[in-house]
Amino acid sequence: MPLSWLASPARGTAPAASDGLVELAQAVRSATLRDGTVLPAQPLTLPDYWDRALPGKSGTAVYDLRFDRGWPAAAAAGLFVPWAGGSYEVRLNGILVAAGGSLAAPSSALAKRPYYVPLPPELVREHGNTLRITVAARAFSRAGLLPVTVGPAEAVRARYQDAFMVRVAGPFIVAVLSAVLGTIALLIWWRQRDPLFGLYGLAEIAWSIRLLDYFVDDLALPPELRGYIVAAAREVFLGAIAKFCLLVIRVPWRWLHRTLNAYLWLALPVLAPLAALSSHPLVFPLSWLAKVGIILTVSVALVWAALRHPSREARLLAATVGVSAVLFLGDWLRVWLTGDYYWVRSMTRYVSVPFSVVMAWMLVERYTSAVRSLQRANQVLSERVAQREAELRAVFARAQKIAAEQTALRERSRILRDMHDGLGSQLVTTLSMLESGQPSRAEIAGQVRHALDSLKLSIDAMQDTGGDLAAVLGNLRYRLGPRIEEAGIAIHWQVERLPVLPHFTARKVQELQYLLLEGFTNVLQHAGAGAITLAAHADPVAQVIRVTLADDGRGFDVGATRGGRGLRNMQVRAAAIGGRLQLQSVPGRTTLTIELPLAPPAGEGGEEGEGLAPAA
Numbered sequence: 001m002p003l004s005w006l007a008s009p010a011r012g013t014a015p016a017a018s019d020g021l022v023e024l025a026q027a028v029r030s031a032t033l034r035d036g037t038v039l040p041a042q043p044l045t046l047p048d049y050w051d052r053a054l055p056g057k058s059g060t061a062v063y064d065l066r067f068d069r070g071w072p073a074a075a076a077a078g079l080f081v082p083w084a085g086g087s088y089e090v091r092l093n094g095i096l097v098a099a100g101g102s103l104a105a106p107s108s109a110l111a112k113r114p115y116y117v118p119l120p121p122e123l124v125r126e127h128g129n130t131l132r133i134t135v136a137a138r139a140f141s142r143a144g145l146l147p148v149t150v151g152p153a154e155a156v157r158a159r160y161q162d163a164f165m166v167r168v169a170g171p172f173i174v175a176v177l178s179a180v181l182g183t184i185a186l187l188i189w190w191r192q193r194d195p196l197f198g199l200y201g202l203a204e205i206a207w208s209i210r211l212l213d214y215f216v217d218d219l220a221l222p223p224e225l226r227g228y229i230v231a232a233a234r235e236v237f238l239g240a241i242a243k244f245c246l247l248v249i250r251v252p253w254r255w256l257h258r259t260l261n262a263y264l265w266l267a268l269p270v271l272a273p274l275a276a277l278s279s280h281p282l283v284f285p286l287s288w289l290a291k292v293g294i295i296l297t298v299s300v301a302l303v304w305a306a307l308r309h310p311s312r313e314a315r316l317l318a319a320t321v322g323v324s325a326v327l328f329l330g331d332w333l334r335v336w337l338t339g340d341y342y343w344v345r346s347m348t349r350y351v352s353v354p355f356s357v358v359m360a361w362m363l364v365e366r367y368t369s370a371v372r373s374l375q376r377a378n379q380v381l382s383e384r385v386a387q388r389e390a391e392l393r394a395v396f397a398r399a400q401k402i403a404a405e406q407t408a409l410r411e412r413s414r415i416l417r418d419m420h421d422g423l424g425s426q427l428v429t430t431l432s433m434l435e436s437g438q439p440s441r442a443e444i445a446g447q448v449r450h451a452l453d454s455l456k457l458s459i460d461a462m463q464d465t466g467g468d469l470a471a472v473l474g475n476l477r478y479r480l481g482p483r484i485e486e487a488g489i490a491i492h493w494q495v496e497r498l499p500v501l502p503h504f505t506a507r508k509v510q511e512l513q514y515l516l517l518e519g520f521t522n523v524l525q526h527a528g529a530g531a532i533t534l535a536a537h538a539d540p541v542a543q544v545i546r547v548t549l550a551d552d553g554r555g556f557d558v559g560a561t562r563g564g565r566g567l568r569n570m571q572v573r574a575a576a577i578g579g580r581l582q583l584q585s586v587p588g589r590t591t592l593t594i595e596l597p598l599a600p601p602a603g604e605g606g607e608e609g610e611g612l613a614p615a616a
């Protein structure tokens with residue numbers, strides 16, 4: 001370091017401002033490269049861009065700066081370092097006051113942060129203070145030093161906090177916002193496969209990765225890889241957000257879509273590596289120039305489409321692209337015109353915020369539109385459902401009316417059939433007997449009584465007994481008792497308490513009554529019995545109710561009667577009610593047993609009234 005420079009207070013110092021702040025831009029830099037080459041000390045004016053002066057080199061740079069105190073000696077002092085280009089050490093008058101990272105293993109990202117260093121008041125002399133800042137520079141890591149500021153602690157800290165908000169806190173907030181919105185958009189894309197949400201989500205995630213470079217000190221990655229990831233994320237954001245805008249406003253220019261695709265295919269393998277690895281002075285502005293060309297072209301296309309097909313989305317998105325273009329072009333002109341390649345107050349890092357606002361508005365707008373559409377669809381659906389319900393009620397009413405008419409028709413048919421098979425058969429038999437002139441008056445009276453009994457039982461069967469078999473048998477005794485007693489036959493009634501059979505319908509009641517009527521009639525006409533016993537009891541083991549009709553008459557040969565019409569009718573009636581008929585006869589004892597199941601037979605169906613056997 002030249003002694004004349006150290007001895008002259010006029011060089012390397014700057015006058016203090018009214019608030020006591022002193023900005024130090026004059027420095028003497030000496031450097032030692034990693035290969036051992038020592039570069040001589042030389043005065044320079046900050047900023048010093050290491051990658052521009054020593055492209056592709058790594059080493060250690062030492063910057064010596066001089067200043068005089070322009071504030072009271074007892075006041076706390078501070079140092080603001082906006083850019084220290086890697087791992088660093090700060091010494092004031094030979095005393096170490098701050099360090100960041102390790103000079104032996106320099107960090108690749110510490111330069112992105114501003115630093116505030118408190119300076120002990122006892123170390124700050126009134127004149128001739130020497131500030132030495134040592135920077136461990138890595139190649140292609142934008143190492144170097146920007147002008148630093150010393151002065152009263154409160155004023156210096158205010159300048160530092162302003163820089164911290166713009167360069168660290170702001171990008172962190174934007175990165176979190178981009179990551180959240182990008183994740184939501186990608187989840188929507190995953191469910192709906194809408195390319196709009198896919199492109200927007202990709203753009204936001206890429207931008208959140210690009211912003212990591214501003215607030216993450218080190219990712220334990222080689223500097224070249226870190227630089228490539230950051231540059232590639234920037235290119236992906238530009239291409240994806242441009243295609244997103246073109247799709248939203250429906251720009252029909254295929255050549256522009258193809259150009260964007262070609263740009264992405266070229267940017268990832270060529271432009272991003274050049275921006276990350278090359279220190280040539282033209283690489284940085286030329287890469288920005290390519291982006292400016294894309295932004296201007298897309299902006300023109302969006303304005304054209306918004307004017308041709310105006311809509312709120314188109315106008316808002318065109319305005320957003322315009323705001324983003326202004327931010328980007330402002331930074332680009334600053335870098336291009338001044339050569340300040342380490343421009344620390346770049347607003348491009350906030351370029352995604354307008355798109356985030358627009359996308360949030362679009363999501364809300366599309367959600368509310370979808371809700372309104374759903375409400376309209378629900379209203380239309382409700383009206384159609386109500387209409388269909390009214391039609392179904394009308395159809396159901398007609399079906400009920402038809403069913404009632406069919407039921408009444410079936411019931412009339414059943415009554416007519418019963419009268420034909422029962423009462424009609426009895427009357428025909430009586431008429432035949434009268435015409436033959438052979439029967440006695442008692443025989444004719446018996447036939448008429450039998451016909452009347454059949455008619456009365458048919459009428460009784462129309463009443464719903466609720467499956468109470470004891471009530472059915474009691475009604476049968478009431479109807480037939482006088483006739484049996486007139487014949488001089490004693491009746492023994494042994495009916496126990498019987499379980500209710502819900503499946504025993506009026507039709508089955510009639511079948512059972514006709515079956516027992518046939519049995520009683522046979523006893524009256526042929527048995528010559530003195531007593532009749534009717535017994536009924538439930539057999540829980542066999543799951544049946546047994547109804548037994550027994551007499552003490554002369555008996556008959558059961559085998560000789562198996563082909564008779566009367567026994568056939570009785571068998572058919574037993575089968576119609578799901579029961580089983582047994583007939584046993586010996587002189588002095590004839591037994592008719594009917595077993596009725598407690599549960600309905602499996603597969604029982606059919607219309608009531610089918611399979612009715614004619615009354616004898």
